[in-house]
């Protein structure tokens with residue numbers, strides 16, 4: 001699809017922006033190609049860490065006898081969004097093929113979750129929510145230093 005193209009376009013845009021505005025701020029200087037994309041760590045903290053975790057909100061609601069489907073649906077859409085941003089990052093370890101495969105799978109599962117939530121389909125939502133939640137260790141093994 002157009003992923004490679006748009007990533008290339010983003011790089012070009014960023015290069016142009018850097019050329020126009022001088023050096024990027026210190027934090028981003030090491031990666032001038034991606035000033036608009038949050039880092040993997042930022043995404044992990046927002047989506048997966050205990051307190052604000054989108055995935056935690058989904059799990060909590062799904063474990064209730066009467067889940068709040070609006071929470072599940074909106075949090076699933078957040079997971080789709082951050083999954084796409086993850087894909088734009090470069091992991092500290094592992095191959096780009098593997099990263100593309102895992103982030104694509106992540107976005108696909110989050111999308112299925114959002115659709116299941118839209119249909120109020122508890123069984124499907126639980127199944128795919130579980131699959132999404134068990135991706136952590138595998139991806140960390142492959143891509144964390």
Ligand code: HEC
Pocket residue numbers: 040041042044045048049055086091092102103106132133135136137139140143144145
């Ligand atoms: C698609 C791959 C992928 C998936 C899926 C994934 N992670 Fe990560 N995660 C990473 C990578 C890569 C890092 C290391 C980032 C770095 O060091 O720059 C990381 C780092 C983290 C961190 C540390 C962040 C920090 O501040 O240093 C936490 C916490 C975390 N992940 C939690 C989770 C949890 C919980 C899940 C599952 C619900 C999960 N991650 C799923 C790739 C993934």
